[in-house]
Amino acid sequence: MDVDVVVVGAGPTGLMLAGELARVGVRTLLLERRPEPSEVAKAGGLAGQILQLLHHRGELDRFHAAKAGPEPAPRFPFGGLHLDFTRLNDSPMRAVLLPQPRLEQLLAERAVDRGAEVRRGHEVVGLRQEDDETVTVEVRGTDGPYPVATRFVVGCDGGRSRVRDLAGIPFPGTAFPEIERLASVTVPEGVTLLDDGGLDVRGVGTIPFGYTATEHGVFACSGMGGTIGVYTAEVEATEYDDDVPMSVEELSASVHRVLGIDLPLGEPLRMTRFGYSAKQADSYRDGRVFLAGDAAHLFPAGGVAVNAGMLDAANLAWKLAGSVQGWAPPGLLDTYTAERRAAAERTLLHTRAQVALRRAHGPTGDALRALFLELAGDEQPLLRLGALMAGTDVGAPSSEAHPLVGAFATDQALRVEHRDPRVAGLLRSGRAVLLDLAARTDLREPAGLWPDRVDVVTATVDERPADVLLVRPDGLIAWAAAVDEPGATALPALRQALSTWFGASSV
Template sequence: MTLTDVIVVGAGPTGLMLAAELRLAGVRPLVLERHPRLRETAKAGGLGGQILELLRYRGLLERLEAAVTGPVPPPVFPFGGLHVDLSDLADPPMHALPLPQARLERLLDDRARELGAEIRRGHEVLAVTQDGDSVTVGVRGPDGPYEVTARYVVGCDGPRSRVRELAGIGFPGTSYPEVNRIGQVTVPAGITVRPDGDLEVPGLGTVHAGFTRTDRGVFGFGSVTPGVLMFSTVEEEPVEYDDDVPMDLAEFQASIGRVLGGEFPLGEPRRLSRFTFKARQASSYGAGRVFVAGDAAHLFPATGVALNAGLLDAVNLAWKLAAGVDGWAPPGLLATYHEERHFAGARTMLHTQAQVALRRGLDPAADALREVVGELLTDEVVVRRVGALIAGTDIRYPGGDHPLTGTFAPDLALHTDDGPTSVAELLRRARPVFVDLAGRPDLREVVAEWPRVEVCAAKTDRPPADALLIRPDGYIAWAASESPADALRAALTAWFG
């Protein structure tokens, strides 16, 4: 039997991100993935929200941006059948990268391997047992069954997580009896796109741009690039699909036909996907030495938020696990993973369930609700608030007195005696950093007792505080204005042992 630091079950985006972050923290992860090859199924079409800023801090965003081949769409995001249009904002709170999930996974796989993570594909985890010191997983590999033992196991094994089930973690919530289908196809022969954006469809007449509600569901369309249209349907169907089983063109065409009540021609498919909506969140993100992250921990009933939440789980958990492996984790540090990420997940659940209420109602009251919210979404203050909600940039982890504590550290431009740097640059190696912005040797002296915390004395325009103690995941552990050194010592002890 082999012994490793952390076993990561599942090489989806969450598991791969976790493996890379664990390597940055100096820990040996072993990733076990049941599929023999990298996934090709069309799932997410892009990545957006707070995670993009973290990826930039890690120096990874440029690489992801370079892999984007299609046009970058305008910053307009769906919100419960309506749209949040951020195009007029100079500094929008939400950004997105149109990077198909299969490509994202390949890049994250490259990154994790470059950093030295071991990834075994074709290895399915069947059993998980733990005692006070370690966790053992039973694996079925290409050469037969075997066992591996680790200090911790993280289930990044998706919606039907076996790790979650074996750890006895509940997954309460709702599955909505509704199927969403999306397809990008070339402009079908016989269909005319009018100058106002509406479609003329033989046999069906004019189909207006945006969403059309019928008693069979919702049909939507918009243009993607010249010559390519995006169609979508939402139908009430009490069927559970496996997300890894792709949809074909005939299934999509039949769905549009049912919603619009007539035959609808489709061109060449560029991208087809189907998903069902669930609102479920793990009752606990950890049980003993076993944790869950990503879709294994939460499923939200709206698009565009799941990857952001899952990758941020991974970043939050990695350095805390490393502290446990290295033996310096202060009491309660690992418990903050559940406290913080369950809290963040609950907030995402709040707005995605509000979107369900907006989207699903078919009576005049629901129409009125949509009209009112649609009107509000023309107001800049509201657009900013809702954009930040979708992006998760408004998250402030609980605890801490200073208003900056628990928020994501802004990327300050820093001027040091050794030249210019920035918060992003300091966080590239995922080390905790103390940034002294007001020439406070008294505070730097305290931090010197924690050699694992890097110290940077710098000047910046409009400093948000005298000093910032920033965790490896980019969140502020402590911020000083007038606070005495004792408060800093308490924060360092609580977070960094």
Template sequence: MDTDVVVVGAGPTGLMLAGELAQAGMRTLLLERRPEPSETAKAGGLAGQILQLLHYKGELDRFREASTGPEPAPRFPFGGVHLDFTRLADVPMRAMPLPQPRLEAVLAERAIERGADVRRGHALAGLHQDQDAVTAEVRGPDGPYAVPARFLVGCDGGRSRVRELAGIPFPGTSFPEIERLASVTVPDSVTVLEDGGLDVPGVGRIPFGYTATERGVFACSGLGGTMSVYTAEVEATEYDDDVPMSVPELSASVSRVLGIELPLGDPLRMTRFGYSAKQADTYRLGRVLLAGDAAHLFPAGGVAVNAGMLDAANLAWKLAGSVHGWAPPGLLDTYSEERRAAAERTLLHTRAQVALRRGHGPGGDALRALFLELTADEQPLRRLGALMAGTDVGSPMSEAHPLVGTFATDRALHVAHQDPRFAGLLREGRPVLLDLADRADLRELARQWGDRVDVVSASIDERPGDALLIRPDGRIAWAAAVDAPGETALPALREALTTWFGVPSI
């Protein structure tokens, strides 16, 4: 068998997964049905916890170099309003402008550099599996062929062929709206106001943010030297994802929703999409797994890429453990358990956004106004920021320490944003025992897993614990309390290492 893992779909999730698997020494084949990368900027950038993870991997600068601008101020749309995180000293939600074609180009380059075999124009036609292998039946440019592998992962979107062939149910709701989002140059006839609103001849002032009408939702912003326009309206039309949206199409939608003729400049980014709230019953069926949009669909923007790339980070090291033979029993099943729980949290806040943005008239306006009043308090704002960033992933994994089961964020470590001491902490794609209190006893124990666990020592002013065991996906698997005695810390660390990374190598 020449292939360890077949990945289907070369979007951000599939490309991220292929790169992680190849780094872990997996013989990885990535199949993409389209012969060329898509130039449609379905997503506008990276946002949330994936930025923190890339910092820990030492790769954030690589993505930043491909970015189209500086990090925007942390003010983000949420269900017809904007949440302002600028007043928080440690911001829970951040973003990087990086249109999807550029993001995919960086991820593809990264995967190929690490040894993944990326084949474009090769479509999955069928699959079958047994106890020992899964076989992908592929339709390529030179005819059909079959690829046996240890595992196959569907990262092939909301209409996943992998999910269909595996027979995994995908329950949920498809919403009837068509969403249109565009960035255009500002026409000479339009004046951008200081607050981001627009002054349009013959129309007057159009406020920054969202306007709900009986016919749909409209939003605009003139901040940043461009004009952003968004509409959502109920339509019966089914659009082909491969047919790009045009300026006349957007203009007609604005006219229907808002009842005005809005001048539009030259298109910079245009995308059209529908929203669904769905989740696969399981992310694993035997040797077939799902990730990204193939596993879940959310009815709000700005979350899918983050969620999918975090799926990939969670899955990759668990697949590597299964192939290399050190994975403890049940490790691979934790992928479905953990990432389904994380998706439930994302579905919670994105479904709430649907209710917020669809309300119109005095009742809808009152709901949004009250919501904004509640987010004037720090704790509700932080909770929403964690949900949007994907760091709120459900119940903690342990009652022994509050950090266990959470992500290793700046706030969790009590350090400044992108602290240089932790850039590259997870560079090797391996778990790390982060010793924050010069605990030789804990370091010595962790080195018994030296073929798969790294040990790093650091000193910070206000440590959250004496040591943290951080998984390759950035989640904290174990933590020792400050000044925890060895007689309790050592057995607990041994149990965590064995639970997640198998028996010691020495």
């Protein structure tokens, strides 16, 4: 066996997965068909639950140090509207501004530092599942073709995934006809930024902050921090090559078609063009071949794909590691498809709803958006929408379990402040954690039977949500003991959870 896992695609999902696997000693090879990293900033940063996971990994400060600006106030676009989470005491949705090329650079450094091998300019052209143990990957490399024998293959190679096609996994869904253009530019002569984020344009007048729907498409602008953000969406039959960057002239022409004005634009700081689809693979697994990120799902709204893909990677990594290292219980790998397809369904739900909001034009569309904003002004709907956008609304927990079981260990779930130092690095080792919040020595003892898979951490919070939590390496809560729950009921349930997720004890 040449390596344990071959990861295909060096975007955020593949790089995150390679780093997660290498962290725990899995021999990992990452193959990327492009000879050099892309300089196109398709995504503008990190948002949602992945920030919480990086905080628990003890790595968030590294990404904050490289950010393109201060952490923005929690106001996020949603279907041609802006949702304002600043009215909440603790927003369930946050973001860090970090252009995708810089994000990928950090993730690549992280993966290589941990021992993963990254080969650029190496394209996967075939794969064969030889038996129950081996997959042979056929690669066209810089020095010619060669095979790689591996235990597992993970396709993180985007919406046009070669791995998905080679595995024969169907990818049903809808491709929408709009072309979206997004840019950040410097402020040109003749344009003044207004305090509310709008623009005052000489010879044109005031262009309000936010979204404007016209019969020709959707336009949005935001003038803040000494730059102008511009967005257009319009129906086009043209097919664009992802490798050909967008120009200022192309964006200017799109603004004119959608809004009917000539908007002066300064020097480009970030420019990207993309289309939207709502698609999901029928399965994220075929034998020893897996899919993650855009290869597994495409969403018809921005700001969610990187979060979803990196969470896919975190979910899959420790399960693959368990299979490579021999401790994975039966059926563990099957839970990857079940859990992450369900999470993607929730993301598809709200992104499809965003399509309906942004495409509705005229008086009826205006009425729909006005009513939606009224409802989103109330705390409970705003919390629900924030959880959906952050990817933490991962489904209803079992009625027989503690309410936190099946949920992510978020700030809200742990009842701590954002980036609370008490949980910074909680999952640093890449192993699971038994988090004791109530000095329950009786419930800490069973974790000692899985010393190579479960760490024990003690902490105190002002108002604990449970006495003890079993947190998986991907940040999901696998078991919880209710406050003051007797050991007679808690201990058997804990032992069952440990064996269900982490196999037979090693002691």
